Amino acid sequence: xxxxxxxxxxxxxxxxxxxxxxxxxxxxxxxxxxxxxxxxxxxxxxxxxxxxxxxxxxxxxxxxxxxxxxxxxxxxxxxxxxxxxxxxxxxxxxxxxxxxxxxxxxxxxxxxxxxxxxxxxxxxxxxxxxxxxxxxxxxxxxxxxxxxxxxxxxxxxxxxxxxxxxxxxxxxxxxxxxxxxxxxxxxxxxxxxxxxxxxxxxxxxxxxxxxxxxxxxxxxxxxxxxxxxxxxxxxxxxxxxxxxxxxxxxxxxxxxxxxxxxxxxxxxxxxxxxxxxxxxxxxxxxxxxxxxxxxxxxxxxxxxxxxxxxxxxxxxxxxxxxxxxxxxxxxxxxxxxxxxxxxxxxxxxxxxxxxxxxxxxxxxxxxxxxxxxxxxxxxxxxxxxxxxxxxxxxxxxxxxxxxxxxxxxxxxxxxxxxxxxxxxxxxxxxxxxxxxxxxxxxxxxxxxxxxxxxxxxxxxxxxxxxxxxxxxxxxxxxx
Ligand code: PLP
Numbered sequence: 001x002x003x004x005x006x007x008x009x010x011x012x013x014x015x016x017x018x019x020x021x022x023x024x025x026x027x028x029x030x031x032x033x034x035x036x037x038x039x040x041x042x043x044x045x046x047x048x049x050x051x052x053x054x055x056x057x058x059x060x061x062x063x064x065x066x067x068x069x070x071x072x073x074x075x076x077x078x079x080x081x082x083x084x085x086x087x088x089x090x091x092x093x094x095x096x097x098x099x100x101x102x103x104x105x106x107x108x109x110x111x112x113x114x115x116x117x118x119x120x121x122x123x124x125x126x127x128x129x130x131x132x133x134x135x136x137x138x139x140x141x142x143x144x145x146x147x148x149x150x151x152x153x154x155x156x157x158x159x160x161x162x163x164x165x166x167x168x169x170x171x172x173x174x175x176x177x178x179x180x181x182x183x184x185x186x187x188x189x190x191x192x193x194x195x196x197x198x199x200x201x202x203x204x205x206x207x208x209x210x211x212x213x214x215x216x217x218x219x220x221x222x223x224x225x226x227x228x229x230x231x232x233x234x235x236x237x238x239x240x241x242x243x244x245x246x247x248x249x250x251x252x253x254x255x256x257x258x259x260x261x262x263x264x265x266x267x268x269x270x271x272x273x274x275x276x277x278x279x280x281x282x283x284x285x286x287x288x289x290x291x292x293x294x295x296x297x298x299x300x301x302x303x304x305x306x307x308x309x310x311x312x313x314x315x316x317x318x319x320x321x322x323x324x325x326x327x328x329x330x331x332x333x334x335x336x337x338x339x340x341x342x343x344x345x346x347x348x349x350x351x352x353x354x355x356x357x358x359x360x361x362x363x364x365x366x367x368x369x370x371x372x373x374x375x376x377x378x379x380x381x382x383x384x385x386x387x388x389x390x391x392x393x394x395x396x397x398x399x400x401x402x403x404x405x406x407x408x409x410x411x412x413x414x415x416x417x418x419x420x421x422x423x424x425x426x427x428x429x430x431x432x433x434x435x436x437x438x439x440x441x442x443x444x445x446x447x448x449x450x451x452x453x454x455x456x457x458x459x460x461x462x463x464x465x466x467x468x469x470x471x472x473x474x475x476x477x478x479x
Contacts, residue, residue: 007058017061024065025097032081032457036434039077046075077437082457085466086439088249088277088411089454092311095371099364100311108360113346114338116360120347123150123362126369130316133374134282134302137295140318142347148318149352150361154276155194157301157317160325160353162198162241165270165298167328169240175328179203184232185241186210188220188255190248192274208237217405218251218443220244222259229267241270246290246302247278250441250450251404252411254278254290261296272299276315277454280307281385281409284378290408307384307410307454308377310368314361317352326351380456384410387463388453394467400474404448411452413443416474420447429473436466 009017049071079090110119127148131141139146151157166174166183174183183204187195189211199209210232213224229239242264244255257273264271273294279302281287294300301317304310319325330351332341340346350356369377388410395401395414404413415423427440427449441448453463 009061013061017065020061020065024068029080029457032078033083035073035076035078035081037078037081037083037437038431038434039075040434041075046071080455080457081437082455082459082462083436083466084455085451085453085458086437088306088452090305090312091307091309091454091456093309093368093371093456095367096310096364099367102367103360103363106360106363110358110360111350111356112336112338112341112348114340117346119358119360119362120349122360122366123349124148124347126362126366127316127318129369131318133369133377134279134291135285135288136282136291136300136318137297137320139295139320140300144320145322146318146320147322147347148316149349150365151301151315151317151353152313153194153305154192154274154301154303154315155197156354157299157315158194158198158243158272158274159201160317160329161243161270161272161299161301161319162202162204164319164325164328165241165272166202166204168270168324169238172327174203179205181205181208182236182238183241184208184210184237184239185243186212186225186228186239186269187243188212188214188245188248190214190218190220190250190253191243191245192249192276195243195274204241214253218248218253220255220260222256222263225260226263229263229269239267239269241272243272243274246273246275247281247409247411249276250448251413251443252278252408253405254408257291257293257296259293261293264298265296270298271296273297273301275300275302277303277306278409279316280304281381283308283374283381284385287381287385287409304365304368307381308368309372309380309456310365314365316365322352329353384453384458387458387460388412388451390460391451391453391463391467398471400471404443404446410454411450413441413448413450415446415448418478422474422477423447423449425477426470426474429477430469433469433473435469438466 108116108119110116113120124142128141140148185199185204196206196209199206210228213221215221232239244257244260246254261271282291299319301315303315305312305314341348349358388407392403392407392412395403401414401416404415416426424447427438431437439450441450
């Protein structure tokens with residue numbers, strides 16, 4: 001018999017390579033401001049630097065690490081740069097990265113309580129902590145009829161909410177027989193595209209999703225919702241679901257949850273609230289007004305992977321009545337049967353989500369909350385809002401720029417007064433400079449620049465520098 005062969009990395013090699021990897025990440029974060037924020041590679045550049053085929057013989061780790069700097073870094077848009085002001089943030093932090101590493105190290109698949117009790121129980125516990133930390137209604141705590149769990153994304157949460165709403169509205173017949181095309185869902189014309197995608201995926205159909213008009217601040221108009229529900233009922237359709245947003249993607253608009261919620265309660269519609277980025281603001285008591293009306297909600301989600309220093313992916317999803325969700329998504333094949341599930345004493349999160357398998361995602365959230373403490377998280381969120389508000393004051397005070405809408409939190413929507421073409425050119429020129437990264441939207445049909453303060457390392461000097469760069473670049477373009 002030949003001697004046993006192993007191609008695996010030994011614990012000693014892992015230790016050595018792991019130290020090098022951590023050192024690389026630490027140095028990356030230290031020098032992140034030296035890179036152009038927005039990647040300059042052309043389509044195909046990254047692939048052209050890679051070998052055509054995979055290696056037959058294993059390579060050493062030093063070479064792999066070397067290729068990160070050579071091949072990968074040029075193709076990175078540096079989301080963690082303090083000069084990244086684009087989209088909504090997708091921030092991270094030291095404790096989150098280390099928590100993620102531990103998740104990979106433990107390699108747990110937590111589909112059932114029984115497949116790793118700590119994976120389920122830590123998640124339930126941390127999600128309960130967050131109910132208190134954010135001042136959410138107690139119906140979302142695990143000891144009530146509801147509860148929370150971690151989904152991959154707000155998009156996944158919206159799909160689960162819409163599915164549970166669909167089943168509740170059809171007395172669980174749609175799961176059995178499919179949809180009959182009469183169910184109607186509602187959201188605003190400023191809602192995130194994930195709601196439209198949910199309508200496509202859940203079999204409701206895009207044409208059965210009504211995009212309700214918004215007001216001058218781009219917030220959902222409840223009276224238009226009530227009117228549309230009446231029209232749909234008169235046409236023999238079945239309204240079943242409404243999604244409102246706390247902090248819309250384009251302009252950070254805050255939908256009037258109390259009024260929308262009261263309509264949903266009266267009409268017996270499932271009320272979902274999407275607070276993907278802005279939900280984090282509720283860590284600070286002075287911003288909790290944004291979620292007034294959540295007492296009406298059947299489901300709620302926000303993403304610590306946007307603004308709470310927890311790396312992607314991590315969406316916290318809460319339901320007021322977990323039985324509807326579980327009844328919607330639960331199927332128990334023989335091979336998953338176990339005593340703990342049958343005892344009814346445990347949570348099996350596989351029944352709360354679309355995939356079967358799930359990662360131990362609560363570790364990174366637990367690490368972040370413990371490392372920063374409530375105080376630390378509040379400090380940084382407050383600081384981001386203050387910096388965005390200061391930026392907005394500079395815009396208001398300038399003769400050349402204008403605010404498109406007053407910024408409620410950390411997103412500022414603004415434009416140069418010279419019109420759409422000028423603003424487009426300005427954005428391109430700014431992003432090509434590599435000094436900062438901004439994105440745009442259209443509001444009232446006009447091209448609008450967006451600056452979000454939400455990256456972990458963003459401080460006053462970065463926002464000040466961004467403003468200086470914007471003014472100087474606009475000056476160059478004018479001449
Ligand atoms: N909802 C809102 C308001 C968003 O702004 C976004 C993304 O920016 C999403 C949902 C989708 O987030 P996710 O990537 O977690 O699906």
